[in-house]
Amino acid sequence: MAQETSSSLKTTPLIDIHKEYRGKLVPFAGWKMPIQFQGVIKEHQCVRDGVGIFDVSHMGEIEIQGPSAKSLIQKLITNDIDSIQDNQALYTLMCLENGGVVDDLLVHRFSEDDYFLCVNAANTEKDLQWILKNSGSFDATIRNNSQDTSQLALQGKHSEALLQKLCDASLSEIRYYHFKKAKIHNFTGIIARTGYTGEDGFEIYLDGGDAEIVLRAILEVGKEFNLQPIGLGARDTLRMEMGYALYGNEINEESKPLEAGLGWVIKLDKQDFIGQAALRKQKDMGSSRKLIGVRLLDRGVPRPHYRVLKNGTLIGELTSGTFSPSLNTGIGLCYVSPEYAEPGTKLEVEIRKLSVPAEVVKLPFIPTRVKKD
Amino acid sequence: MEVRQDLKYTQEHEWIRVDGKKAVIGISEFAQDQLGDIVFVELPEVGSQVDQGSPFGVVESVKTVSDLYAPAGGKVISANKDLETNPEMINNAPYEGGWIVEIELSNEKDLESLLDADAYNEQCKNEME
Numbered sequence: 133m134a135q136e137t138s139s140s141l142k143t144t145p146l147i148d149i150h151k152e153y154r155g156k157l158v159p160f161a162g163w164k165m166p167i168q169f170q171g172v173i174k175e176h177q178c179v180r181d182g183v184g185i186f187d188v189s190h191m192g193e194i195e196i197q198g199p200s201a202k203s204l205i206q207k208l209i210t211n212d213i214d215s216i217q218d219n220q221a222l223y224t225l226m227c228l229e230n231g232g233v234v235d236d237l238l239v240h241r242f243s244e245d246d247y248f249l250c251v252n253a254a255n256t257e258k259d260l261q262w263i264l265k266n267s268g269s270f271d272a273t274i275r276n277n278s279q280d281t282s283q284l285a286l287q288g289k290h291s292e293a294l295l296q297k298l299c300d301a302s303l304s305e306i307r308y309y310h311f312k313k314a315k316i317h318n319f320t321g322i323i324a325r326t327g328y329t330g331e332d333g334f335e336i337y338l339d340g341g342d343a344e345i346v347l348r349a350i351l352e353v354g355k356e357f358n359l360q361p362i363g364l365g366a367r368d369t370l371r372m373e374m375g376y377a378l379y380g381n382e383i384n385e386e387s388k389p390l391e392a393g394l395g396w397v398i399k400l401d402k403q404d405f406i407g408q409a410a411l412r413k414q415k416d417m418g419s420s421r422k423l424i425g426v427r428l429l430d431r432g433v434p435r436p437h438y439r440v441l442k443n444g445t446l447i448g449e450l451t452s453g454t455f456s457p458s459l460n461t462g463i464g465l466c467y468v469s470p471e472y473a474e475p476g477t478k479l480e481v482e483i484r485k486l487s488v489p490a491e492v493v494k495l496p497f498i499p500t501r502v503k504k505d
Numbered sequence: 506m507e508v509r510q511d512l513k514y515t516q517e518h519e520w521i522r523v524d525g526k527k528a529v530i531g532i533s534e535f536a537q538d539q540l541g542d543i544v545f546v547e548l549p550e551v552g553s554q555v556d557q558g559s560p561f562g563v564v565e566s567v568k569t570v571s572d573l574y575a576p577a578g579g580k581v582i583s584a585n586k587d588l589e590t591n592p593e594m595i596n597n598a599p600y601e602g603g604w605i606v607e608i609e610l611s612n613e614k615d616l617e618s619l620l621d622a623d624a625y626n627e628q629c630k631n632e633m634e
Contacts, residue, residue, distance in 0.1 A: 156541075171596075172567040173542040365541070365568055431589065433545050433565045455544040455567050484547075484563065 144189035145282055145343045149351075153361045160364060161254035163190040168363035175366035176457040179329055183288030184362035185350060192256030193281040193337065194249045194263065198272035201245050207406060208266060209239060210389070212399040216241050221309045221324055224397050225389055226259065227407030231414055232385040235259050236377065236394075238326060240311055248277070250335075252379045266406065282343030286350065287333035287370075289501065290357040295334060297353045298346075299323065303334075308503050317349040328367065330374035330500040372454050372463060375425055375495030381436060381452045382423060382465055390414050391421045391467060393495070421467040425497055426450070428462035428481060429489040439482040440466050440490075447472055450481070458498050462488075506629060507534045509600050513576065513616060514625035520600065521576040523616060530576060531604045532564065532595060535629045540566040543595045548584040548606065555579060555608060557615045562605065564595065577615035579608035 141164040150157060155166030166187065169175060178184045196205060206213045211224035220241055226234040238250040251259045260276050267274060286295055292303045301314035311324035319342040327333040338346055351359060377383050382392050389398060390411065400412050428434060434453030439446055453464035464481065472479065475494045480487035512520040518536035522529045537543065547563040555561040560572040584606045588594060595603035620628065
């Protein structure tokens, strides 16, 4: 792993804008990224109440094309590539033979033989090597476009009205988990109705060289919607409230995705895929743990790795934890034995040797408002 | 970033306002800005003893946990209970409503090792890169 010294950090083409908006830049997965602008709570509420824009250009984009592109992807992922049509996206996992998670990602289908994957920044190189390693017998071209691609996430209920002012395509026709190639401020990009916040919104993929002009145009048009730039701090509190798994926290190469509540993206009955046998076995044996949402009943901020207790006995540790700006209380995610997983179950979270009362709550912590049909 | 002239400071960004034998302690404007939105403050018990340079409480922002270090030793005579319901007072008014504890100094000599406003200002500038 490269050291995250400031000299070796990669920067996105949007760094000048981040500085103009007084973003606090920090090392993140090898990139220099804005963690916050006005403050995490304000930014969080801006996305929940209106609209905000994130630079997520650190995310990786991998293109897979060719006559065997589809069958290669089908072998690599746990979800069923045959369940989507052209201009649709699919959330899925890529697993090891033993069922551990290589990454969670989005697969976008342009056509039968043309796809691109959006993967986690920290995993881009690993994913690429994994895909190449498993692509031997397939007639497919694999290309890492991450360096040349910028990604913006426009999230919040005003996203469509705002973006429509700059876009030649009819955005209301792009349904949840669908996308379209279109012009934004006269630059070609891909507009997908996806996101990581639980709000309606779009993820926009652009040529790195066009990203700064497009973002400036979006910020200008966004003034009437009170659009604000949002940092990675609020991205984390927003995803936490939705109970969305974060690679490296809830899932990794050692975790069992069925325990993480990700069974809905594991299609055991499709054609052969890597990890299928192990995942089928895990399903047949039943889960010994389950990922739960934990909400503090008293003051305090839970953090990753804090211990979770039941009547003083250790039953797990938090994989994620933060302060929820929407609920004004501490929330966390944790794997526990199913006997403790029932919503309403009283637990304790240990914060600096103090046991703070908490309870199991149903996920998501707050209702999602994505635009499902 | 405001650094008040009438206060003394620690390298860990606490300030202390001395009034005779008593002193009020908080964290600086610079510190609250670095921490971001403060959502939780753990206060010491009134009557407890704090030692110079030792942690006496905790402030938590959304992103991080940070110990509070006593600029001087003494007995806690009052703690700002308002922070339990409105921890963001530290962000909004770090030198006024966001004060954290009041102590009775046990040794006024403790104050000699603290930074004056100019020295502290210099330190903040260096930390800003």
